[in-house]
Amino acid sequence: MIFDAYYFLFIAPAFLLALWAQARTKSAYAAASQEPANLTGAAAARHLLDSAGLQNVTIEPIAGQLTDHYDPTARVLRLSEGVYGARNLAAVGIAAHEAGHALQHAKGYAPLAIRNAAVPAANFGSGLGGLIILGGLLFQSSPLLWAGIAAFSAVVFFQLVNLPVEFDASNRAKAQLVSYGIVPEQEMTHVNRVLNAAAWTYVAATLQSIMVLLYYVWRFAGSSNR
Template structure:
């Protein structure tokens, strides 16, 4: 299996390098943005953005964890980590605005978000079951099991590809609304932009790794004899 195959790591090396660069950039820009003051806390900024969009029914909750921030479309809840919820910093309002952007996407039935939400169950199942089918297919030389595993992992790749425009659009909305609502002065926006660009790069790296992993699976399948 690819866990022990040097060829796998050779194939995904570009994605691993990109992920490392993205994580280092995100860590640096996040730390820098969290040190720069903002007029509102992350929670207050998110509430202002949601209310300005007419989303009074979307609640905001504080949850434990570091960078565990996310929007739950099923519960209509924006959940923020303690640092983001409480901090009056550019980093906090930037992340909060990004998550509020997902809530606005949901309210406007943004097509890629709708597709992503529909794909979540299949992608979740595929990420766990695909390698099991591939392993069984390789051990017993059942190419139909390997093909089934490839198809399932293909669903994961499709999910990752759909997720990219969702995340990019949420960041674009965040940058726009922070200025439009005077939450962040224009002169302070570079710190927010850099942090959101770094976060976006982590999604690109994850997608690239999924695509290259799928390529590896296809190569293994093609090399097997019936």
């Protein structure tokens, strides 16, 4: 897309917030990684899942760093190399967060179901929304411009729904780690810092998608009326 300084003005706040959130997450993760835990990340997640009657949810290692996620279709919790076998508070906190998503799934947590249903539309909007808008500009087609803006709106919707899902998973993790005695309450500071910092990355991503959508509406809706 043609360079437009206004685009960078729109996304600058989200970009700066993302940089700050990533730095904070990296710092909190590094500090919590130095604090020993009674269980590995995989063992902590297994304990939380079993305590909730979710023995049918399996746990697998996955390559990469911070690639941890819960797959609701396969009912598999996948933990990254630095979490699965690591015995520190960072690993336990992240594993518990992902186990929180499995608990949400089991209990029919509505925002999670809505988020999962929105994934295909969000992927389409993220990949092709901008291209459709560009096509609308090239062909001077108002319907294409609005179709592109509508497609990208799915990304914003996904991010907005994703926020309560991630915050709820972290809250479940924090409560259960203490409740089941996996992490003593006095040692939860490091876990809280990791999960709270990670939450800010989701806030930054949501803000960025909102600001990009506002830019599209401001910049290209006017073009469609000319």
